[in-house]
Amino acid sequence: MNNKPLSEASEWTFELIERYHQEIARVAGNFGLDTYPIQLEIITAEQMIDAYASVGMPIGYSHWSFGKEFVSNEARYKKGQMGLAYEIVINSNPCIAYLMEENSMMMQALVIAHAAYGHNSFFKNNYLFTTWTSADSIIDYLLFAKNYIAQCEERYGEEQVEAILDSCHALRNFGVDRYKRPPRLSLQEEKDRQKDREEYLQSQVNELWRTVPAKKVMRSDKKDWRFPQEPQENILYFIEKNAPFLEPWQREIVRIVRKLAQYFYPQRQTQVMNEGWATFWHYTLLNQLYAEGLVTDGFMIEFLQSHTNVTYQPSFESNYYSGINPYALGFAMMSDIRRICEDPTDEDRHWFPDIAGSDWNKTLHFAMQNFKDESFIGQYLSPKVIRDFKLFSILDDDEEKEIAVTSIHNESGYQYIRQVLSEQYNLGSNEPNIQVYDVDSKGDRALTLRHTQYHRMQLDRSLDEVLKHVVRLWGFDVRLETVNEAGAVTQVFECKH
Amino acid sequence: MIQIVDRRLNGKNKSAVNRRKFIHRFRSQIKKAVADAINERGVKDLDKGEKVSIPARDTAEPFFHHGGQEGYRERVHPGNKEFQQGDRIARPEGGKGRGNDASNTGEGQDEFVFELTREEFLNFFFEDLELPNLVKTRLATLTETKKVRAGHTSAGIPSNINVIRSLRNALGRRIALRAPYNESLMEAEKQLEDLLQNHDDTDPAVIRLRKEIEQLKEKMAGIPFIDTFDLRYDNRIDRPKPTTQAVMFCIMDVSGSMGPEEKDIAKRFFMLLYLFLTKTYEKIQVVFISHHTEAQEVDEDTFFYSRETGGTVVSSALNLLSSIIEERFPISEWNIYAAQASDGDNWDDDSIVCTKILNEKIMPHMQYYAYIEITEDRHQNLWHEYLTIKEHWDNFAMQRIEALTDIYPVFRKLFEKKNV
Numbered sequence: 016m017n018n019k020p021l022s023e024a025s026e027w028t029f030e031l032i033e034r035y036h037q038e039i040a041r042v043a044g045n046f047g048l049d050t051y052p053i054q055l056e057i058i059t060a061e062q063m064i065d066a067y068a069s070v071g072m073p074i075g076y077s078h079w080s081f082g083k084e085f086v087s088n089e090a091r092y093k094k095g096q097m098g099l100a101y102e103i104v105i106n107s108n109p110c111i112a113y114l115m116e117e118n119s120m121m122m123q124a125l126v127i128a129h130a131a132y133g134h135n136s137f138f139k140n141n142y143l144f145t146t147w148t149s150a151d152s153i154i155d156y157l158l159f160a161k162n163y164i165a166q167c168e169e170r171y172g173e174e175q176v177e178a179i180l181d182s183c184h185a186l187r188n189f190g191v192d193r194y195k196r197p198p199r200l201s202l203q204e205e206k207d208r209q210k211d212r213e214e215y216l217q218s219q220v221n222e223l224w225r226t227v228p229a230k231k232v233m234r235s236d237k238k239d240w241r242f243p244q245e246p247q248e249n250i251l252y253f254i255e256k257n258a259p260f261l262e263p264w265q266r267e268i269v270r271i272v273r274k275l276a277q278y279f280y281p282q283r284q285t286q287v288m289n290e291g292w293a294t295f296w297h298y299t300l301l302n303q304l305y306a307e308g309l310v311t312d313g314f315m316i317e318f319l320q321s322h323t324n325v326t327y328q329p330s331f332e333s334n335y336y337s338g339i340n341p342y343a344l345g346f347a348m349m350s351d352i353r354r355i356c357e358d359p360t361d362e363d364r365h366w367f368p369d370i371a372g373s374d375w376n377k378t379l380h381f382a383m384q385n386f387k388d389e390s391f392i393g394q395y396l397s398p399k400v401i402r403d404f405k406l407f408s409i410l411d412d413d414e415e416k417e418i419a420v421t422s423i424h425n426e427s428g429y430q431y432i433r434q435v436l437s438e439q440y441n442l443g444s445n446e447p448n449i450q451v452y453d454v455d456s457k458g459d460r461a462l463t464l465r466h467t468q469y470h471r472m473q474l475d476r477s478l479d480e481v482l483k484h485v486v487r488l489w490g491f492d493v494r495l496e497t498v499n500e501a502g503a504v505t506q507v508f509e510c511k512h
Numbered sequence: 513m514i515q516i517v518d519r520r521l522n523g524k525n526k527s528a529v530n531r532r533k534f535i536h537r538f539r540s541q542i543k544k545a546v547a548d549a550i551n552e553r554g555v556k557d558l559d560k561g562e563k564v565s566i567p568a569r570d571t572a573e574p575f576f577h578h579g580g581q582e583g584y585r586e587r588v589h590p591g592n593k594e595f596q597q598g599d600r601i602a603r604p605e606g607g608k609g610r611g612n613d614a615s616n617t618g619e620g621q622d623e624f625v626f627e628l629t630r631e632e633f634l635n636f637f638f639e640d641l642e643l644p645n646l647v648k649t650r651l652a653t654l655t656e657t658k659k660v661r662a663g664h665t666s667a668g669i670p671s672n673i674n675v676i677r678s679l680r681n682a683l684g685r686r687i688a689l690r691a692p693y694n695e696s697l698m699e700a701e702k703q704l705e706d707l708l709q710n711h712d713d714t715d716p717a718v719i720r721l722r723k724e725i726e727q728l729k730e731k732m733a734g735i736p737f738i739d740t741f742d743l744r745y746d747n748r749i750d751r752p753k754p755t756t757q758a759v760m761f762c763i764m765d766v767s768g769s770m771g772p773e774e775k776d777i778a779k780r781f782f783m784l785l786y787l788f789l790t791k792t793y794e795k796i797q798v799v800f801i802s803h804h805t806e807a808q809e810v811d812e813d814t815f816f817y818s819r820e821t822g823g824t825v826v827s828s829a830l831n832l833l834s835s836i837i838e839e840r841f842p843i844s845e846w847n848i849y850a851a852q853a854s855d856g857d858n859w860d861d862d863s864i865v866c867t868k869i870l871n872e873k874i875m876p877h878m879q880y881y882a883y884i885e886i887t888e889d890r891h892q893n894l895w896h897e898y899l900t901i902k903e904h905w906d907n908f909a910m911q912r913i914e915a916l917t918d919i920y921p922v923f924r925k926l927f928e929k930k931n932v
Binding site: 029032033036037040052053054055056057058059062064065068069077078079080081082083085086087089090093109116173177181184185186187188189328329330331332333336339404405406407408409410411412413414416417418419420421422423424425427428432435436438439445446447449466468469470471472473474475476477478480481484 | 514526530535586590595624625627
């Protein structure tokens, strides 16, 4: 094709951004990418550091931990230890993508393709995001949360609010429903219901404790009924609903932290897929523009340099190694799926009879929509990618003197490596399994959490600090039992009120 | 449809509240870090931000997670070279080979490092000294500037329009633009006059000429009376308020009786005086004089860190001070300040000599002379001598200092004078 390049120089202008976007949108449309409407925001480097501190949320409630994030990023950025990521994008409708003022035109185009089309279409179509988050109302909810917490600070003092937030943040990862879909967020309803909810919740709690004899504070041994009847995985939810002495506003704050944790939960489960998908598409879209003659050779060279930096995977003995780079693995797997569809080898036909030779775009979209990291790797990690990355698995058992290589990238190892790597991305086994097990509702009202051990791993010593936070929220003693894989209680930690 | 929003002009201080909260929460740790920083800084080096590091374990946010070496974990790593299935390898130190696990816990980062801005730093510095707010603001404000006229510019705000210059430009432009039309007009009018002598009004040539004249007049009338590029604005620029130069003498007793703590107090005292002077004078020289039985002019490091033994003869320093002033700092050109720190101990007969030197040779030249006695015991002999000087001289201040909070009163008079 004999198109004229959109631009020759590396400076961006608003007109150029619009023209590039137009072309990227056209190409993305041809590939069938389905996205939320896009809002591009031009920001400065300082604003980018701001955005970092709030995990990309355009508005957020204030807390010292965000300030901590900010000052450390700022210091590292000033020292030149940290380049700013060129994109932050959050799952909202419209999808907001930030373009940094300092970027060259190439970078802006890259960010548009990567964030505004790659991530955006992932957010809109991946099953975790569609079932577990409400992109339509997140901005409203953030605004509600910010204002509510600011009001609480005015009314009850910054220190009190900070204390509650500290405690909630400590349990943030245990404030998500893993299996039950949460109701959708809506600003208006939140506001309308908030007051009712305050009253209702309080009455519920009172009901629960009414039968408790006021003076008897001995731990009762015999129980005719257990509360909760089933162990509860969502500790913050349990606290919000059942902690006896929380004020209504404190319950609301617990709820806010819980809701936001729930909102970010899918992101934590789809790192490899999400980045892989976005990287695959910025690569494909910009190459398409190049094929059509819309961008220059210089543009492509600059682009490929950024692209290879992002998808670089240092090997395990390198000083730069810090685990598997999700961009590298994700991009390699997405590209590999396309290869298997378009140009399958005998090996691929053997491993992937369903997709070898199928329509690559459809297959890729299917993979994007219906998996999370764990299952995506379990389903699609191919022998070729394992060979390319020279993957091997290491078993580190504290009962053995040495660590063992359990499999490498050979015929007998592919299946095993795939399984181990898939498990590695299973949040359920990476995070300790801790659930609300019991409340001594007839005795001293102590809360018992039960940690079910996985692979004999123990909790980090900081658990004492976390327990203090649980005590603050619960208002009575808190115990944490560790149960080994055989089901016997092996350790008990206790934190008195 | 795409929406592009330019957010660059929105405030960049979205994190200001969070930052303030962070600093508030860790103020005791930061204060300690600031105190350390002050010890490392030079006297002249106070007026800027600071990189601060506080223990990372204090700022950690606890959460339930796996830790320790117990249990077994299996992980996949990239970049295999020579391993075969079934190989057994010695466990690497520091948990390496655990990939994500080890690095995520952030081991090896014991310090949490960030930067305080100049304002935040000064706030922590002032905190110990218990300065009144007015003084704090005075010290913290940057150089004051004054608007002065500086010619004219072609861009500006309406209230700065210079009418005379603008109209003069407009007039010039009108004359210049009219000139070519004017010539043609005069020519045409002359032709018309000639024609009318032989032809009457209905002649086509006459009509054409009349029309031409009409058009020329219209064109001339169409030249705007005033145009945007005629406009001239008064230009004003910021110029720092006139300041002059000052010299500050730091005199300290370095005899055996002055320990590191006393020196630290003295250092803060000198720093504060210096900071005050930087707000008032553009150019400041600092001269360090240390003395025991003999006085010496030294550099800053020697001044604060060297330690001598032996007795004390204060007059040696005062003599040196006096001669340096005579040699290098003519009072017509310099504002002279001196700050003396001592534990008050002096050779018995020497204190009277000091009084004499001060009264005759030094005080007449001084803007301000501040003396601090750093001791927890009762007043020493030098103090009693200096009391007599205080009676004579308004610009002499003295104070006994046991703790940092005592420093400010020494300067009270100095600041008061400036506040009037």
